[in-house]
Amino acid sequence: MTRGGPPVVVLGVSGGIAAYKAVELLRQLTESGHDVTVVPTQSALAFVGAPTWAALSGKPVRTTVWDDVQSVPHVRIGQSADLVVVAPATADLLAKAAHGLADDLLTNTLLTARCPVVFAPAMHTEMWEHAATQANVATLRARGCVVIEPAVGRLTGADSGKGRLPEPTEIYAVCTRLLSRGLSPDLAGRRVVVSAGGTREHLDPVRFLGNRSSGKQGYALARTAVARGAEVVLVAANVALPDPAGVKVVRVTSALELRDAVLAEALSADVVVMSAAVADYRPVERQATKRKKTDSLTVELVQNPDVLAELGRQRQDGQVLVGFAAETGDADGSVLDHGRAKLARKGCDLLVVNEVGETGHPTGFEGEHNAAVVLGADGSATDIPLGSKDALADAVWDLVAARLPTS
16 A cells, blocks of 8 residues: 555454354455455464465464564554454454453554554354443444444354354455545444435335335445444345445335334434435325226325435434435426425435436446535535445545534
């Protein structure tokens, strides 16, 4: 990076059964050109041996400060790193990191690192939820570390619950986001709520009124917020995408379900981003049986609540509210004309306005790219050129971070 070579990554591995998944993370990092040094704890080697780490990283593996003493590894490894990621991070490792203990090479490295540090916890649900672990996580986040929320799923033995290591691909995505722009975790300690996808309003058990939103932009916003240190809740409406690592996902179907979920989560949020495409109307009546085919069909509709406007009226002190507007120009005004009018009506701080059209439109639904103009309540207008949806998400978070109270 700053030295002109490939990004230097330290992969710390602590002693949990999920250590085997870190092998795949190491493979992804090395195959994408990163210079990776693996620093396992002694107990981690009981799960995956040193030869595996050495073969895949191309470097010798050490666990104590007594190996190769002349090169002072307990200082040099952390000093030279562009990123440190610990996966899995056990409850014991989190406790040591939070309290500054340094009894092996990995914990010494954590004390000397001056780069972004990512912890991917993995443990049983009871251990994760224990007050001591939660206090340690809060301490690490307050210091600017990125602590990824564990996934929910099958744990060791027959147990299931929160505490599963996120998939290596998702941890890799967090790491590369931090490295790509040299981002500092400027959302550390912040709780953000993002809505994504498109709501469905059922006519009967088979048919529904919906839209083409894939949820990709909302998922990009959630994924990049995690990489910037935030605690993220994602309210997902009918999205067929893998859960981003470290995100609490609340699944909903209809506009009313989305409204209830977002309003509840917003009560304790620093930022709310409404990127979901919410249906404006729903059928007055949902039939319990499938509607039979007829020559014509009349469906009476009723207007859904305006969730963004409700959030604007009920926002908490210091909360930043972001809306999205997918617009087309018409005889009554341009895309930006409609966007400015919507910004005034909704009461949000920022409105991300993008032009949409039929399938194949470069900034339309379902695509991999997006462009927008972000309108601010202060009269500002920020152009975000066509690029990846992750890039647009980072640009939005830049604008959000600048508006958060510093306290």
